[in-house]
Amino acid sequence: xxxxxxxxxxxxxxxxxxxxxxxxxxxxxxxxxxxxxxxxxxxxxxxxxxxxxxxxxxxxxxxxxxxxxxxxxxxxxxxxxxxxxxxxxxxxxxxxxxx
Amino acid sequence: xxxxxxxxxxxxxxxxxxxxxxxxxxxxxxxxxxxxxxxxxxxxxxxxxxxxxxxxxxxxxxxxxxxxxxxxxxxxxxxxxxxxxxxxxxxxxxxxxxxxxxxxxxxxxxxxxxxxxxxxxxxxxxxxxxxxxxxxxxxxxxxxxxxxxxxxxxxxxxxxxxxxxxxxxxxxxxxxxxxxxxxxxxxxxxxxxxxxxxxxxxxxxxxxxxxxxxxxxxxxxxxxxxxxxxxxxxxxxxxxxxxxxxxxxxxxxxxxxxxxxxxxxxxxxxxxxxxxxxxxxxxxxxxxxxxxxxxxxxxxxxxxxxxxxxxxxxxxxxxxxxxxxxxxxxxxxxxxxxxxxxxxxxxxxxxxxxxxxxxxxxxxxxxxxxxxxxxxxxxxxxxxxxxxxxxxxxxxxxxxxxxxxxxxxxxxxxxxxxxxxxxxxxxxxxxxxxxxxxxxxxxxxxxxxxxxxxxxxxxxxxxxxxxxxxxxxxxxxxxxxxxxxxxxxxxxxxxxxxxxxxxxxxxxxxxxxxxxxxxxxxxxxxxxxxxxxxxxxxxxxxxxxxxxxxxxxxxxxxxxxxxxxxxxxxxxxxxxxxxxxxxxxxxxxxxxxxxxxxxxxxxxxxxxxxxxxxxxxxxxxxxxxxxxxxx
Numbered sequence: 001x002x003x004x005x006x007x008x009x010x011x012x013x014x015x016x017x018x019x020x021x022x023x024x025x026x027x028x029x030x031x032x033x034x035x036x037x038x039x040x041x042x043x044x045x046x047x048x049x050x051x052x053x054x055x056x057x058x059x060x061x062x063x064x065x066x067x068x069x070x071x072x073x074x075x076x077x078x079x080x081x082x083x084x085x086x087x088x089x090x091x092x093x094x095x096x097x098x099x
Numbered sequence: 100x101x102x103x104x105x106x107x108x109x110x111x112x113x114x115x116x117x118x119x120x121x122x123x124x125x126x127x128x129x130x131x132x133x134x135x136x137x138x139x140x141x142x143x144x145x146x147x148x149x150x151x152x153x154x155x156x157x158x159x160x161x162x163x164x165x166x167x168x169x170x171x172x173x174x175x176x177x178x179x180x181x182x183x184x185x186x187x188x189x190x191x192x193x194x195x196x197x198x199x200x201x202x203x204x205x206x207x208x209x210x211x212x213x214x215x216x217x218x219x220x221x222x223x224x225x226x227x228x229x230x231x232x233x234x235x236x237x238x239x240x241x242x243x244x245x246x247x248x249x250x251x252x253x254x255x256x257x258x259x260x261x262x263x264x265x266x267x268x269x270x271x272x273x274x275x276x277x278x279x280x281x282x283x284x285x286x287x288x289x290x291x292x293x294x295x296x297x298x299x300x301x302x303x304x305x306x307x308x309x310x311x312x313x314x315x316x317x318x319x320x321x322x323x324x325x326x327x328x329x330x331x332x333x334x335x336x337x338x339x340x341x342x343x344x345x346x347x348x349x350x351x352x353x354x355x356x357x358x359x360x361x362x363x364x365x366x367x368x369x370x371x372x373x374x375x376x377x378x379x380x381x382x383x384x385x386x387x388x389x390x391x392x393x394x395x396x397x398x399x400x401x402x403x404x405x406x407x408x409x410x411x412x413x414x415x416x417x418x419x420x421x422x423x424x425x426x427x428x429x430x431x432x433x434x435x436x437x438x439x440x441x442x443x444x445x446x447x448x449x450x451x452x453x454x455x456x457x458x459x460x461x462x463x464x465x466x467x468x469x470x471x472x473x474x475x476x477x478x479x480x481x482x483x484x485x486x487x488x489x490x491x492x493x494x495x496x497x498x499x500x501x502x503x504x505x506x507x508x509x510x511x512x513x514x515x516x517x518x519x520x521x522x523x524x525x526x527x528x529x530x531x532x533x534x535x536x537x538x539x540x541x542x543x544x545x546x547x548x549x550x551x552x553x554x555x556x557x558x559x560x561x562x563x564x565x566x567x568x569x570x571x572x573x574x575x576x577x578x579x580x581x582x583x584x585x586x587x588x589x590x591x592x593x594x595x596x597x598x599x600x601x602x603x604x605x606x607x608x609x610x611x612x613x614x615x616x617x618x619x620x621x622x623x624x625x626x627x628x629x630x631x632x633x634x635x636x637x638x639x640x641x642x643x644x645x646x647x648x649x650x651x652x653x654x655x656x657x658x659x660x661x662x663x664x665x666x667x668x669x670x671x672x673x674x675x676x677x678x679x680x681x682x683x684x685x686x687x688x689x690x691x692x693x694x695x696x697x698x699x700x701x702x703x704x705x706x707x708x709x710x711x712x713x714x715x716x717x718x719x720x721x722x723x724x725x726x727x728x729x730x
Contacts (some may be wrong), residue, residue, distance in 0.1 A: 021714075022707055023707075024716070094706070095703070098704030
């Protein structure tokens, strides 16, 4: 399998994630799409690390995982508390932060 | 003559200013607690200052003494030392201010007895005395200026003492503003002194003034004259003084007759070394004096308000003094002698007028007086002596000092000398006319009193000062001119008196003045004394009388030349400020506010639209990067 296969897969995953963030209203799904985008990026990082024979990309991917893990904790907590107060997990309902 | 440092009692002459100032401070800061004895304290400080001044003057012995006090301003090259100059010139002013001031303080105890704000009145009077003493005692122009503004403030406060009357409040503002016009002149003169000479002390200025260019000296003289005109109610700034009569009568007597309004004469006499070098400015002083003494005398003839007549008389008499000091060395002593005797008899006349008003329920309309002589004997006699002194009745005060001025005018020797002398003699006749008219309308004839007025003599606390001032009116002229000539007293200041060739023999002048005076009295009797005085002023009168009743249209001229254009200017400036300056600032603020409100609409609150923006931005950045690296 050549380098291109990995990169095309990563691009497809990233696009699915991005479209999901833009079109889905459920906060949980939006959240999962964000994770999908992060992991698509991880895949490119690891791919390039493998092809160049260095470990920089792998280290970077580990960092992204750590950040994603902490983000999941905080993000889920926020979604939980929004759901408790509004009885809804729709991102369009939480639209008070405006002019 | 050399100025020597002070020692002994003279070193304590700053107490002269400090005493009344302390009195004013105690009365103003003490508040109602001092109501009961405030007037006594106020009188005591001025009497003490008078006694101290008397002792200092006796020690003076023809010297000029400088008292160095402290550094007033020291910044860069400007160095003003606060110091006092006690010389024969300031000594006579100190005695006049504190002497007449003491008498008027005593009189005010009775005059203001029923006024609920009597304590404040005495506080202001004390403040005035302190400022006036600083004015005449300072040894530099800055000290003089501080005193100058101090008396202006006291004058303003006292004219507006009954500020619940709109006329009094307006008169006070008028006096204050017209004085400011003059003060600008004085301030500019001081600036010139500092800029050109680097000093403001009398000694320094007079020593170096000769090094200046002729034009600068003339400007200096004219600016000082502008200041003097403002303070002394001289043409063209004479209109405030008659209106200042809205103040209580003791104020009119002390400030607007005897002392403050003569400050202009003091300024010009003190600045003699400047005027010695500028014949132009001196000629303007002469012209101002001559014009003013005629204006005052003419307007005085047509007024029905007893205090206004006396006020225009003051304007006219100060015109005499300006005329005298404008004559140069020959006239200084004559002018100052007239200033001193005028201080006595005009203060006496005002106190008499106050006594009459006291008896007539504060009415000032002479058409409603009449027949008061038998009811108010003391007032009548003292007022009558002041009247005789003012019109120059032989051997009374005014006779000696006014004749001296007229003689000095003739002694110029040229055609202008005759013109000035003629004007002065004519005004002497007018003085006799208006004062006789005042006497006849007030004290003689049938009573024309309003209903319910019961004239009575004033209490002795008021009549005693009147008697003392009447004595001064009778004897001061003889004492100052014949017995103890002021010329010798002033020799250290103005130099030894010179023997002058009299162009017109003094006896001829005296006879002429007396004749004109008798003519004026006779004319007054013919117009006023012979007939019944109408209770309302006749409406069908000649244009001259109509003009004189309106003060020769001085207010009209001031209003149309200065007040209205000033108001237009103010309105135009307000318009420019509101529409121009404010418009620009407000417009900028409105533009920013409006556009930020419109931009804020972009913040919809929908997370997904934000996400789209982020994605769009990232795509643009990536595209740009690709374009750059690929290109």
